[in-house]
Amino acid sequence: MISERITFSLPEQSTPEMNQPQLYSLMTLKNLLFLLLLILVFGMLFPSCYFDKEDTLYPFQKCDTTHITYSQTIVPILSANCYVCHITGNPTSPVVLDSYTNVLIYVTNGKLIPAIDHTGPFQMPKGGSMLEVCAIEKIKRWVTNGAPNN
Numbered sequence: 486m487i488s489e490r491i492t493f494s495l496p497e498q499s500t501p502e503m504n505q506p507q508l509y510s511l512m513t514l515k516n517l518l519f520l521l522l523l524i525l526v527f528g529m530l531f532p533s534c535y536f537d538k539e540d541t542l543y544p545f546q547k548c549d550t551t552h553i554t555y556s557q558t559i560v561p562i563l564s565a566n567c568y569v570c571h572i573t574g575n576p577t578s579p580v581v582l583d584s585y586t587n588v589l590i591y592v593t594n595g596k597l598i599p600a601i602d603h604t605g606p607f608q609m610p611k612g613g614s615m616l617e618v619c620a621i622e623k624i625k626r627w628v629t630n631g632a633p634n635n
């Protein structure tokens with residue numbers, strides 16, 4: 486029924502002998518086709534929205550701060566980024582961060598977090614780029630958890 490109507494209503498030009506309802510259905514069909522074409526073209530112009538990945542758009546939302554421990558979370562961050570200067574016997578700095586007791590000193594005196602989130606007088610790692618946002622979040626969480634020695 487529908488295909489019949491399409492073949493009947495798609496002459497190249499509307500002929501004068503066409504009656505009103507025929508003309509009307511031809512126009513609406515053309516409008517409909519035009520609309521479909523428009524949708525198709527727009528769909529082809531902006532396909533990128535479909536492929537946006539949450540990970541790419543919000544890379545920091547996936548930071549898992551649920552299982553933070555001193556040994557498994559904090560030590561790897563400090564050893565990779567801070568031990569080079571803050572290890573026992575290093576003359577670069579009297580600040581020592583290579584044991585729980587020593588790190589706790591800078592947690593307790595409130596100097597650790599300002600140093601890593603760059604809100605204090607010293608910006609760590611000194612001379613290097615800031616720690617990853619997720620690493621900072623993890624250290625902050627560990628501190629707000631009470632800096633347990635676990």
Ligand code: HEC
Nearest residue numbers: 566567569570577578579580591596597600607609610611
């Ligand atoms: C390139 C060497 C270097 C690196 C790497 C480094 N620091 Fe430092 N840090 C210093 C120096 C130098 C000071 C100056 C203060 C001092 O030595 O007395 C300092 C000071 C500090 C202080 C004391 C801040 C204050 O307010 O007194 C803390 C806390 C600290 N660093 C933490 C860190 C942490 C955490 C990291 C790793 C994310 C780190 N540092 C990486 C050299 C470094």
